[in-house]
Amino acid sequence: MTNNKDLLKSGPIPLHVGIIMDGNGRWAKLRNIPRSEGHKAGADVIEPLMDCAIELGIKAVSLYAFSVENWIRPVSEIRGLWDLLEYFFSTKLQSIKDKKIQIRHSGSLSKLPPSTRNTIRKAVEETSRNKGLILNFCVNYGGRQEIVRAVNE
Template sequence: MYKSSPDHVAIIMDGNGRWGKKRRLSRSEGHYAGSKQMEKIIDASIELGIKVLTLYAFSSENWSRPSDEVNYLMGLPIRFFNKKLPEFMRRNIQIRISGNTVPLPDKTREVLAKAVSSTENNTGIIVNFAFNYGGRGDIVHAAKTLIEEVRNGKISKDDITEERMQQYLYTGDLPSPNMIIRTGGEKRISNFLLWQSAESELYFSDVFFPDFTGEMLAEAIGQQPVNTYLSG
């Protein structure tokens, strides 16, 4: 329970495909519904005073899904940011990306890079999309970077601390999440922010993400909804 909103909330947006299947729709239609609800969760986070919102959009394990579903998920950021980026600029929202973007299709990688560069000077809420992200890979990436720093003489092995290690994670200078929320009924972390979640509170909801409202987010963090945005 928080007297004020936590600085950083991270959400594992699970249940999109099952939401679609339950309604005799395709998994891709479920992902589209999830993207629309994601917009409302960003709105709710702003209203609740959350400073950093991390959204698990595509995990490094998701490549094993059927090719048509993966292709749809690769195209979703293009449609999302082409539509929302002007609004994010107007509303002073800063976009970050955590994850390995190198294997992504060119158009997907380009639109993500544009979203980050266009909003880097915005000073409002930080919305951090974990895209092609895996917690173990994040730690390995940071470790390799530190090894190179030592090898090149930039630091000594004695300079390697938990604080420096955290700086080399994909989340960089972002604070560790106060709370991680997972929707969809599963009660596991699924390789998400393994280092960063060492002291995070975990909150599990049985609700599929497309039905997870701002009001539910407010309840999860122990706050009262502040306006009608949150029930949308």
């Protein structure tokens, strides 16, 4: 496994990295565990990812966590994803603030459950003055949706 010092020697480090959080359900299926455990495993790597990005000098990371296309999933799975997002912020927000990470959100909050909307808004608000890594959560986000929104503004 390559360590971060080796990566620094290998060439230019990007300023912004985008990660599509996809495949966690398939990963779980291959291991004969519930899809929800796959989603949790995906969430568990976010904090080490933030630490690595900070160490490498990456300025921004965008996590594509839930696209507008994901609404076709079973309601119980979607509900589990909202619960996981809320759990993530309830357990990691203090650490995020301590590391001076700024949380941003891209996407529409309108269809999300009120508790999830409030969780995201709280994380964004409580980290808005932080000057470290920008961690952009793309939740209920879609490229076409973004183009339409931009044209209508």
